[in-house]
Amino acid sequence: MGRRMGKGLPINGWLAIHKEVGMTSTRVVEAMRRITKAAKAGHGGTLDPFSEGVLPIALGEATKALALVLEGDKSYCCWVRFGTETDSGDPTGVVTDEGGAVPEKAAILEALKTFLGEQDQTPPSHSAIHIDGERAYERVRRGEVFEMPSRRVIFHELTLEDYSDGLAKITVKCGKGTYMRALARDLGRYLNCPAHLEQLLRTGTLGFGLQDCVSLDSLADAVRDDRLNKLLYPVDRVLDDIPALRLRDDVWHKIVNGQSAWVDALGCEGADMVRLLTPEGIFGAVGTLSPASSKDSRRLCKPKRLFHLS
Numbered sequence: 001m002g003r004r005m006g007k008g009l010p011i012n013g014w015l016a017i018h019k020e021v022g023m024t025s026t027r028v029v030e031a032m033r034r035i036t037k038a039a040k041a042g043h044g045g046t047l048d049p050f051s052e053g054v055l056p057i058a059l060g061e062a063t064k065a066l067a068l069v070l071e072g073d074k075s076y077c078c079w080v081r082f083g084t085e086t087d088s089g090d091p092t093g094v095v096t097d098e099g100g101a102v103p104e105k106a107a108i109l110e111a112l113k114t115f116l117g118e119q120d121q122t123p124p125s126h127s128a129i130h131i132d133g134e135r136a137y138e139r140v141r142r143g144e145v146f147e148m149p150s151r152r153v154i155f156h157e158l159t160l161e162d163y164s165d166g167l168a169k170i171t172v173k174c175g176k177g178t179y180m181r182a183l184a185r186d187l188g189r190y191l192n193c194p195a196h197l198e199q200l201l202r203t204g205t206l207g208f209g210l211q212d213c214v215s216l217d218s219l220a221d222a223v224r225d226d227r228l229n230k231l232l233y234p235v236d237r238v239l240d241d242i243p244a245l246r247l248r249d250d251v252w253h254k255i256v257n258g259q260s261a262w263v264d265a266l267g268c269e270g271a272d273m274v275r276l277l278t279p280e281g282i283f284g285a286v287g288t289l290s291p292a293s294s295k296d297s298r299r300l301c302k303p304k305r306l307f308h309l310s
Contacts, residue, residue: 008039012060012309013232018213019047019055028216032057035220036228042066044206044238045074048181050090053202054213061307062235068286068305069238073156075173075204078197080184082166085194089124089181093196100193102166111190112158112170115183120150124181153178167198206238235307236275236283243268244275244283245301252278255285255303265289266297274301284309 019028025046033041042063044056053076058066082102086093103111125148157173172180181197188195203210214222214231222231245263247255254261255276268274269292276285284307290300 008033009037010060011036011038011228011232012062012235012307014062014208014235014237015057015059015219015231016208016212016214016233017055017057017219018210018215019052020215021052022049024049025055028055029057031216032219035216035223044069047202048090048200050092051200051202053200054205054208054210055202056206056208056238059232060235061309062238064305064307065235065238065286069206072206072238073173073175074178074202076171076180077161077201077203078170078172078180078184079199080168080170080187080195081198082168082188082191082193082195084196085185085188086196087125089179089185090197090200097194103191103193105160105163107191108163108168108187109160111187112160114190115158115187116155118152118154121153121179121182121186122148122150123179124148124185151177155183171203207240208233208238234283235309239275239286242273242275242286243271244277246277246281247279249279252276252284255287255301256306258303260300260302262298263289263301264297265292265299265301268297268299273304276301276303282309283307 015032017028017032019025025043029041029043032038036059038059040063041057041059044058044066047053047055083098083100084095085097087096154175155172155178156175157171159171160168161171162169172183180200184195184197212233219231222228245265245268247263251261251263265274268289272289274287274289275283276287278284285303286305287301287303292299
């Protein structure tokens with residue numbers, strides 16, 4: 001893992017942690033840093049304390065990739081409880097509405113069809129979204145009443161996996177910025193029966209799935225046995241959907257010095273961003289490409305983000 005640098009070790013890469021119920025995402029990162037002694041880390045998308053599942057954590061140089069990947073799709077398993085709606089949209093909130101006829105399975109199946117595709121969604125007021133420069137949940141704690149702005153979201157897949165006694169298990173594939181608590185709330189209102197999100201499991205994000213995850217206890221065991229490197233994923237693991245180019249020495253020299261350079265972008269048709277590999281084939285940067293020409297495959301590459309991994 002190398003020598004200490006500043007207040008921690010210069011560890012570069014990704015860890016996929018299975019966040020447990022009851023912990024905030026920030027607390028998971030803090031626990032991970034205590035275990036690994038990593039100098040720098042950040043998580044790839046918040047999970048509420050009541051929820052669990054995939055929480056990717058970027059370490060060291062991998063934190064530079066966070067801004068490049070946070071717009072990716074996510075997948076969840078949601079348990080929606082019909083009969084009560086809460087102010088937070090989950091079991092931790094105060095009941096604000098209850099009653100109504102619990103819907104039949106056929107009605108839920110039909111309702112889910114109406115939520116597919118792109119649409120407006122109003123996030124819960126108990127969220128970390130900034131309203132006038134302040135987190136929405138902080139204003140809620142002070143008892144303020146305000147209107148949450150809606151946002152465009154997209155649901156790619158909504159599947160009713162099981163339904164009994166007013167509890168629906170729904171698997172979801174969706175785009176960025178989509179709130180499952182809002183989905184449960186809106187589904188209940190559509191069916192004229194209050195509902196809230198009783199349980200949430202994030203099954204995939206940033207290309208990581210449950211099968212890639214380890215618990216904090218398992219991480220601690222690995223560090224104790226000097227096996228951390230076996231759990232670390234490469235810095236560019238979350239960028240593997242971006243085509244890669246291996247550069248010549250002279251071109252790589254220009255890139256690391258912040259200069260644009262002409263590259264042979266054969267195989268990068270349709271791409272405006274590319275991973276850049278050193279002459280030795282090691283990932284070292286992300287660049288943007290000029291528009292493609294019909295004459296040849298040469299395109300001008302401008303460095304966007306450098307990763308110091310040596």
